[in-house]
Amino acid sequence: MIPLNIPETEDTPKVTLDPANGMFEISKRSYPEDATGFYAPVIGWLGQYMSAPNPETNFTFRLEYFNTASAKQVFKILTVLDDLSKQSKVTIRWHYNKQDQDMLASGQRYSNMIGAEMVMVEN
Amino acid sequence: MSYCFQAFQGYMASHRFFYLLKASKHGPFGGYIISCVLEKMIYFYPFAMNATTTNTLQFAHSLFGNAEAGGLHYVYQGNFSMELTNSILGIAESNLENHHEAAGVKKKVYFIMVESLQNITRHQNDDLAAPGFFIIRRTGNDYYVTSCNTISNNEIELLESKLLEVNSLDQDSLKSHYKDILMHGGISDKGGAGLGLIEMARKSGNKLVYDFEEINDKVSYFFFQTKISSVRGTETGAGMHRDNLEEAKKLHADILKNNLSLVYQGEFTQEVVKCALTMTEGIGDKDPLLLKKRSFLIVVELLQNIFKHGQNPSGGKEGNPGVFLTGKTGDEYLFSASNVILKGDVAKLRTKLELVNSLSKPELDTLYTKVLLEEERPGDKGAGLGLIDLRLKSGHALIYDFRELQDDHAVFTLEVRISPNSTHHDPPKHS
Numbered sequence: 001m002i003p004l005n006i007p008e009t010e011d012t013p014k015v016t017l018d019p020a021n022g023m024f025e026i027s028k029r030s031y032p033e034d035a036t037g038f039y040a041p042v043i044g045w046l047g048q049y050m051s052a053p054n055p056e057t058n059f060t061f062r063l064e065y066f067n068t069a070s071a072k073q074v075f076k077i078l079t080v081l082d083d084l085s086k087q088s089k090v091t092i093r094w095h096y097n098k099q100d101q102d103m104l105a106s107g108q109r110y111s112n113m114i115g116a117e118m119v120m121v122e123n
Numbered sequence: 124m125s126y127c128f129q130a131f132q133g134y135m136a137s138h139r140f141f142y143l144l145k146a147s148k149h150g151p152f153g154g155y156i157i158s159c160v161l162e163k164m165i166y167f168y169p170f171a172m173n174a175t176t177t178n179t180l181q182f183a184h185s186l187f188g189n190a191e192a193g194g195l196h197y198v199y200q201g202n203f204s205m206e207l208t209n210s211i212l213g214i215a216e217s218n219l220e221n222h223h224e225a226a227g228v229k230k231k232v233y234f235i236m237v238e239s240l241q242n243i244t245r246h247q248n249d250d251l252a253a254p255g256f257f258i259i260r261r262t263g264n265d266y267y268v269t270s271c272n273t274i275s276n277n278e279i280e281l282l283e284s285k286l287l288e289v290n291s292l293d294q295d296s297l298k299s300h301y302k303d304i305l306m307h308g309g310i311s312d313k314g315g316a317g318l319g320l321i322e323m324a325r326k327s328g329n330k331l332v333y334d335f336e337e338i339n340d341k342v343s344y345f346f347f348q349t350k351i352s353s354v355r356g357t358e359t360g361a362g363m364h365r366d367n368l369e370e371a372k373k374l375h376a377d378i379l380k381n382n383l384s385l386v387y388q389g390e391f392t393q394e395v396v397k398c399a400l401t402m403t404e405g406i407g408d409k410d411p412l413l414l415k416k417r418s419f420l421i422v423v424e425l426l427q428n429i430f431k432h433g434q435n436p437s438g439g440k441e442g443n444p445g446v447f448l449t450g451k452t453g454d455e456y457l458f459s460a461s462n463v464i465l466k467g468d469v470a471k472l473r474t475k476l477e478l479v480n481s482l483s484k485p486e487l488d489t490l491y492t493k494v495l496l497e498e499e500r501p502g503d504k505g506a507g508l509g510l511i512d513l514r515l516k517s518g519h520a521l522i523y524d525f526r527e528l529q530d531d532h533a534v535f536t537l538e539v540r541i542s543p544n545s546t547h548h549d550p551p552k553h554s
Contacts, residue, residue: 097412
């Protein structure tokens with residue numbers, strides 16, 4: 001499957017979805033003008049990946065900031081990963097800065113909302 | 124004369140803490156203020172006090188009265204850095220673009236802004252290190268750029284003689300005078316030879332207007348204003364120029380009185396949001412990371428709200444009109460945003476705000492999760508999480524106000540306060 005690489009900008013995150021190299025990561029900042037529009041290709045790509053996934057998918061979130069519109073989109077991605085976890089092994093790593101308790105709380109909230117394994121990683 | 128002096132004293136008293144916080148990192152030249160004012164602002168003073176709203180809410184509303192005129196307006200107090208200057212210029216540029224100004228006018232306004240900003244930093248008195256003040260405002264076809272910085276009393280005579288000289292010259296004489304100084308020197312020990320003043324007079328095509336306000340027996344405030352006319356032959360008289368300087372001084376006093384550090388009025392777009400974020404990111408260098416992150420996200424939510432949910436009564440497409448204020452009192456930061464909504468939406472929004480304010484933290488968390496789970500509807504511009512998130516991040520009840528405009532619109536102002544160690548303040552329970 002063709003990897004999806006979106007370079008970061010000031011207000012949109014870096015997205016790396018590369019099954020051949022086992023890299024699945026969303027990082028940096030996410031407060032785009034149109035969050036739904038930005039994440040549509042990401043969610044679309046994951047939908048396609050569902051049809052022929054790797055035996056194991058390690059998905060990393062390493063966000064510094066995300067706005068509420070992005071929060072909704074992140075949840076949609078997690079929902080897809082949750083579905084994927086019913087057919088193959090999925091581990092989601094949610095990174096947070098030690099001092100950023102809000103980022104940890106967001107991760108824990110998502111973790112409680114899905115069945116897939118979600119690990120909180122302190123940086 | 125006296126109100127400016129009082130305002131300055133008040134300013135020094137209220138901002139000393141803020142300044143000291145910054146001084147160690149950026150040296151004694153750190154603080155300054157930038158302000159851009161919009162035309163007709165004067166008509167909205169003085170604003171009536173209302174027991175149910177805060178002073179800053181009133182101030183925001185007073186700025187909004189002329190939103191439809193679509194000018195630019197901001198105030199900044201903090202450290203002068205390259206990044207900050209770029210943000211200030213970036214916002215101004217974005218506004219000039221929106222007004223479709225001719226390239227020549229844009230270049231002149233830009234040049235004079237840069238020159239004014241440099242004057243503030245270069246000529247700031249090191250012993251006093253008082254923050255400066257900078258305003259850009261559009262009135263009709265004219266742009267007014269006003270700066271203010273402190274100056275030693277013993278330097279006033281020389282500076283005034285230069286200003287009088289520049290003002291006495293016509294355009295041709297300014298040109299030859301400029302060449303003369305370049306070729307024969309006369310450079311002052313501060314690196315300027317009045318060259319900046321000559322260039323500003325040349326590019327603006329108008330006389331320079333200024334005023335000195337004595338602070339004490341050692342220093343004074345130096346107010347300085349340049350006017351750029353965007354349409355030839357429509358220049359207003361020197362009297363108007365002088366009146367505008369007095370208005371700028373009045374605004375200066377109001378901003379100081381309200382403990383504000385950044386005020387921006389104009390059209391809001393994602394570009395403006397990015398510039399405003401760069402400015403606010405410098406706030407609170409010594410504050411905990413969590414406070415900085417929360418402040419950043421509060422600004423994102425408030426400002427994106429303006430262009431996602433706001434209305435543009437004039438029908439313009441380049442962003443929605445709004446007002447954004449930040450301030451600091453003690454260790455508490457204040458962020459406030461105003462935008463236009465439809466009168467018909469007031470009741471619904473008020474109900475939402477009342478609900479969010481009435482909930483405890485666990486109840487807000489539950490509501491947040493519930494909204495996350497809701498299906499997206501086509502045409503949704505946000506996640507419907509903004510107000511919940513603002514209330515959670517602030518810990519305090521959200522402060523808000525609606526004010527009706529003449530037509531089908533109303534101005535909605537939302538004020539969010541945040542302090543280090545802020546815990547969630549549950550609403551009082553009624554039996």
